[in-house]
Amino acid sequence: xxxxxxxxxxxxxxxxxxxxxxxxxxxxxxxxxxxxxxxxxxxxxxxxxxxxxxxxxxxxxxxxxxxxxxxxxxxxxxxxxxxxxxxxxxxxxxxxxxxxxxxxxxxxxxxxxxxxxxxxxxxxxxxxxxxxxxxxxxxxxxxxxxxxxxxxxxxxxxxxxxxxxxxxxxxxxxxxxxxxxxxxxxxxxxxxxxxxxxxxxxxxxxxxxxxxxxxxxxxxxxxxxxxxxxxxxxxxxxxxxxxxxxxxxxxxxxxxxxxxxxxxxxxxxxxxxxxxxxxxxxxxxxxxxxxxxxxxxxxxxxxxxxxxxxxxxxxxxxxxxxxxxxxxxxxxxxxxxxxxxxxxxxxxxxxxxxxxxxxxxxxxxxxxxxxxxxxxxxxxxxxxxxxxxx
Ligand code: FES
Numbered sequence: 001x002x003x004x005x006x007x008x009x010x011x012x013x014x015x016x017x018x019x020x021x022x023x024x025x026x027x028x029x030x031x032x033x034x035x036x037x038x039x040x041x042x043x044x045x046x047x048x049x050x051x052x053x054x055x056x057x058x059x060x061x062x063x064x065x066x067x068x069x070x071x072x073x074x075x076x077x078x079x080x081x082x083x084x085x086x087x088x089x090x091x092x093x094x095x096x097x098x099x100x101x102x103x104x105x106x107x108x109x110x111x112x113x114x115x116x117x118x119x120x121x122x123x124x125x126x127x128x129x130x131x132x133x134x135x136x137x138x139x140x141x142x143x144x145x146x147x148x149x150x151x152x153x154x155x156x157x158x159x160x161x162x163x164x165x166x167x168x169x170x171x172x173x174x175x176x177x178x179x180x181x182x183x184x185x186x187x188x189x190x191x192x193x194x195x196x197x198x199x200x201x202x203x204x205x206x207x208x209x210x211x212x213x214x215x216x217x218x219x220x221x222x223x224x225x226x227x228x229x230x231x232x233x234x235x236x237x238x239x240x241x242x243x244x245x246x247x248x249x250x251x252x253x254x255x256x257x258x259x260x261x262x263x264x265x266x267x268x269x270x271x272x273x274x275x276x277x278x279x280x281x282x283x284x285x286x287x288x289x290x291x292x293x294x295x296x297x298x299x300x301x302x303x304x305x306x307x308x309x310x311x312x313x314x315x316x317x318x319x320x321x322x323x324x325x326x327x328x329x330x331x332x333x334x335x336x337x338x339x340x341x342x343x344x345x346x347x348x349x350x351x352x353x354x355x356x357x358x359x360x361x362x363x364x365x366x367x368x369x370x371x372x373x374x375x376x377x378x379x380x381x382x383x384x385x386x387x388x389x390x
Pocket of ligand 1: 315317333334335338354
């Protein structure tokens, strides 16, 4: 007997510890029960009590417990399916409070519903697992002596496997097909739901619709050649048309503006809709006389005198850059404090996480003295864009 083995078999604290070294043949000869008990002994674990939760199979109480677990997993599956259905089919397009009605109610329910069903599904899977563990995993009371840890050797691996397999067997998981099926349904549907979240945003082909609705253009794109796109302020009434002239803004002041086309004047739906288009808002800024910001190459004539128009959508992650600090001449984004210098440069970011200048809208004044856009932006607005070079 080796010195090592002698030491391992030495009596400690009044009981003999089993040897640690076994040949493959010895391990193969042991039953699972023997391995389980050997594993406990090797870990200095004393099993005080190890009760089979259902010593008599098929009782009414056992079936009731089984149905309780199955009910949780079924609820998880149904919630996950409801989540997927709401995520895909619910009308999520923005509806303003002014439009009100059923559309406004449905729009407002979208986020609460997807949160409710996804949360309920995750909760129900967790609850089902907890109930299963409480009702079907053998109830054991064990005492383990503390000792220094060491790496797992073959006997540890096999005895641990035996312990886990024994617990699994005693819980009757293999023969409880109702629980297995409902767990598969609940966890499967939940997995499908999380997959829908991951790939849902990629399903729409941005090039499927060419023209003004294509994601390559913004609301400032004329719908037909020569169409005038005016700069319109938001007065709070989505059906009010208030166009801007240069004298409407004081030096150092600014205004948030939206596109307006004459053909929409009588169309209340379009007048309201353009105010909520994410690519539409623009900051029209009047710099103080004498300001001479550096122009961007190829955009030297995008301003009208001291008036400059920049997309209001932050190039970081898309918040509205709605604060203009007159003293420093910077546009501020309140979300992560990006700052864009409009008094010295072409709205280049000078602070914060944004890395791209705000896109500039080319503007001029028509023969009646109203501001109009010369054409659409020449680069994508907003934070992210596929197929962008810089
Ligand atoms: Fe503007 Fe982050 S969204 S700084």
